[in-house]
Amino acid sequence: MIVEKLQPVLDQVLLRNAGEPEFHQAVREVLESLGPVIAKHPDYLEHALIERICEPERQIIFRVPWVDDKGQVQINRGFRVQFNSALGPYKGGLRFHPSVNVGIIKFLGFEQTFKNALTGMPIGGGKGGSDFNPRGRSDGEIMRFCQSFMTELYRHLGEYTDVPAGDIGVGGREIGYMFGQYKRLTNRYEAGVLTGKALFYGGSRARTEATGYGNTYFIQSMLATKGESFDGKRVVISGSGNVAIYSVEKVQSFGGKVVAMSDSSGYVVDEQGIDLELLKQVKEVRRSRISDYLQLKGSQSGAYFVGAEKGSIWDVPCDVAMPSATQNELTGKDARALVSNGVIAVGEGANMPTTPEAIGIFRQANVMFAPGKAANAGGVATSALEMQQNASRDSWSFEQTESRLAEIMRAIHDNCASTAEEFGSPGDYVLGANIAGFVRVAEAMRALGVV
Numbered sequence: 145m146i147v148e149k150l151q152p153v154l155d156q157v158l159l160r161n162a163g164e165p166e167f168h169q170a171v172r173e174v175l176e177s178l179g180p181v182i183a184k185h186p187d188y189l190e191h192a193l194i195e196r197i198c199e200p201e202r203q204i205i206f207r208v209p210w211v212d213d214k215g216q217v218q219i220n221r222g223f224r225v226q227f228n229s230a231l232g233p234y235k236g237g238l239r240f241h242p243s244v245n246v247g248i249i250k251f252l253g254f255e256q257t258f259k260n261a262l263t264g265m266p267i268g269g270g271k272g273g274s275d276f277n278p279r280g281r282s283d284g285e286i287m288r289f290c291q292s293f294m295t296e297l298y299r300h301l302g303e304y305t306d307v308p309a310g311d312i313g314v315g316g317r318e319i320g321y322m323f324g325q326y327k328r329l330t331n332r333y334e335a336g337v338l339t340g341k342a343l344f345y346g347g348s349r350a351r352t353e354a355t356g357y358g359n360t361y362f363i364q365s366m367l368a369t370k371g372e373s374f375d376g377k378r379v380v381i382s383g384s385g386n387v388a389i390y391s392v393e394k395v396q397s398f399g400g401k402v403v404a405m406s407d408s409s410g411y412v413v414d415e416q417g418i419d420l421e422l423l424k425q426v427k428e429v430r431r432s433r434i435s436d437y438l439q440l441k442g443s444q445s446g447a448y449f450v451g452a453e454k455g456s457i458w459d460v461p462c463d464v465a466m467p468s469a470t471q472n473e474l475t476g477k478d479a480r481a482l483v484s485n486g487v488i489a490v491g492e493g494a495n496m497p498t499t500p501e502a503i504g505i506f507r508q509a510n511v512m513f514a515p516g517k518a519a520n521a522g523g524v525a526t527s528a529l530e531m532q533q534n535a536s537r538d539s540w541s542f543e544q545t546e547s548r549l550a551e552i553m554r555a556i557h558d559n560c561a562s563t564a565e566e567f568g569s570p571g572d573y574v575l576g577a578n579i580a581g582f583v584r585v586a587e588a589m590r591a592l593g594v595v
């Protein structure tokens with residue numbers, strides 16, 4: 145429920161951003177959490193502060209023409225939504241996926257603003273990407289697309305202005321091509337303009353691992369509040385990309401057993417526990433589909449594949465669920481299946497993967513629930529550590545970087561938990577994350593005046 149005083153703010157957002165359901169969903173969830181903070185501090189209603197938080201500072205949409213391997217000209221659309229710079233330069237990933245549109249980029253930029261605030265680091269919020277589909281494209285096509293994309297985007301970026309990174313469909317290879325083109329266009333070796341770079345040209349150790357590791361650390365802290373741990377737990381992780389792979393790695397190191405993973409074609413179940421080396425071989429070396437895991441594992445292994453049209457990965461019984469693919473992938477039906485199979489904790493590796501109905505079901509069943517803007521903040525936090533290393537022309541060890549990440553995740557967990565308690569809903573990490581993130585952004589915006 146949204147408090148009466150914020151209803152007009154939401155109404156205005158719905159009206160001005162017609163046809164953008166994901167953006168509506170993200171704004172509604174945050175505004176619904178703000179009731180208790182508005183009751184305590186009605187001054188947050190002044191100077192249209194909340195209206196300004198819901199309106200991106202700048203939205204850039206551009207044409208991306210490129211030539212495919214057959215010599216055909218292809219046209220895609222590029223986006224960058226610079227959402228909020230009260231706390232620092234705009235910061236957030238680039239997504240290359242055919243589903244990308246301005247509403248999706250806006251929801252991601254809005255979430256990113258609060259996520260980045262929760263990290264405690266000096267980064268504002270932004271997000272970008274393209275409806276380009278990298279699936280099946282050659283390395284040459286990926287490079288030409290990235291170069292054309294950056295040929296327009298570069299004028300809006302800068303280490304003090306806007307610092308993109310990866311997201312769905314954008315990893316180390318794409319960041320490399322984009323950095324190369326940025327460097328060429330600007331004639332500057334401005335390492336801090338992009339994060340997620342490879343180690344040999346200014347990247348940070350542990351950035352590749354950071355989102356998956358971070359979500360696992362967050363869930364570990366959440367489990368610990370109930371005297372629980374990952375040890376011996378059955379875990380299901382959706383997706384099989386960057387976030388999912390490094391969640392598997394960390395969960396296993398904490399003694400958990402990951403029994404299922406997926407991609408958009410379906411899911412694999414391996415009751416022996418996912419073999420991490422095979423997984424990396426399939427996804428990182430071959431850039432192949434999760435179903436190919438079975439080929440490497442062998443037909444005698446007992447592992448099996450279920451097509452996406454035949455069922456949901458969330459039907460696989462588990463103690464801990466880590467949705468790490470995409471928005472709204474875990475529905476009310478999935479939540480009911482998870483609850484009836486005895487799930488005790490859910491941590492969002494992806495951005496907004498759980499529908500509002502599903503969150504309601506978890507809340508009612510007392511399932512511990514870690515929202516993405518808190519639980520997956522380890523990626524962007526480590527991006528901020530990469531910016532720090534670039535600014536000081538330094539390079540930290542893996543241990544040092546990972547221990548900073550672990551510390552940051554613990555701090556985010558504790559901040560969300562104590563904020564939820566302070567505002568009368570102990571254990572409600574959604575409320576805690578939304579209020580704690582909001583307050584940091586709002587205080588900075590107030591100090592900076594009406595801009």
Ligand code: NDP
Pocket residue numbers: 241243310311312313314355383384385386387388406407408409468469470471473493494495520521523524
């Ligand atoms: P990757 O591109 O590495 O992997 C994405 C995975 O999700 C793939 O397995 C992909 O399957 C699956 N997926 C994507 N879209 C869909 C869809 N529409 N339906 C079903 N499955 C889908 O991306 P990341 O691992 O980097 O990102 C995963 C999620 O984590 C995203 O929500 C992203 O916003 C979020 N995130 C990422 C961070 C990072 O640092 N990379 C940081 C914080 C959050 P397929 O190959 O079949 O498309």
Ligand code: 2IT
Pocket residue numbers: 235236237238256259307308309310311339495520521523524525527
């Ligand atoms: O959603 C996210 O936080 C990311 N895709 C990572 C952003 C970043 O700037 O590292």
